[in-house]
Amino acid sequence: MAKLATAVHKPLDSNVSFDDYSLEGMRKADAYVEGLRAKAVQKDPDDPNCDIKGVVLMFPVADGYAYYIVSNDKPLTVQNIPVGDAWAAAGVTIRGINKAYVLEQLRMEKRSWGSRGVRIRAWAPGN
Numbered sequence: 001m002a003k004l005a006t007a008v009h010k011p012l013d014s015n016v017s018f019d020d021y022s023l024e025g026m027r028k029a030d031a032y033v034e035g036l037r038a039k040a041v042q043k044d045p046d047d048p049n050c051d052i053k054g055v056v057l058m059f060p061v062a063d064g065y066a067y068y069i070v071s072n073d074k075p076l077t078v079q080n081i082p083v084g085d086a087w088a089a090a091g092v093t094i095r096g097i098n099k100a101y102v103l104e105q106l107r108m109e110k111r112s113w114g115s116r117g118v119r120i121r122a123w124a125p126g127n
Contacts, residue, residue: 002076002097009069009079018082029083033067036081041113045106052076052102056109061087068094070102 011018016032017025033056040055052073058065066089067081076099080088 001095002078004091004094005071005077005079007079009071009081018086026084033081033083036069037109040106041110043106045103045110050103050106052099052106055102055106056081057097057102057105059089059093061089073099076102 011029011032013032016028018029020026020029036054037056043050043052043055052070055070057068057070057078059068060066062085064085064087066087067083068078068089069081071077071079076097078094078097080086
């Protein structure tokens with residue numbers, strides 16, 4: 001059972017602000033989150049000692065996604081990443097997260113990146 005951290009995730013890059021809603025600011029924020037996801041894909045979910053810290057989880061909400069990052073593995077704690085519309089998942093969804101779920105999400109994320117290590121994305125305006 002996961003806990004929700006009281007503080008939201010702050011970008012580690014000083015050039016990125018989740019409060020900058022200009023086109024350039026949104027692109028920087030999106031690239032930052034994609035970078036976090038790219039780092040997480042380097043982990044091996046089939047390793048029994050896999051460190052799940054840093055894994056980004058996405059939950060569909062309304063017309064977008066709620067993004068969370070695993071900030072601690074014992075106790076399992078996630079932080080909201082307030083990018084874009086800053087959606088948040090329901091509390092029951094957060095409490096239902098466990099290490100097995102995080103590892104399964106990581107496996108699916110690795111498959112979505114394809115064999116060349118490039119994320120396979122559907123077309124959308126701005127891609």
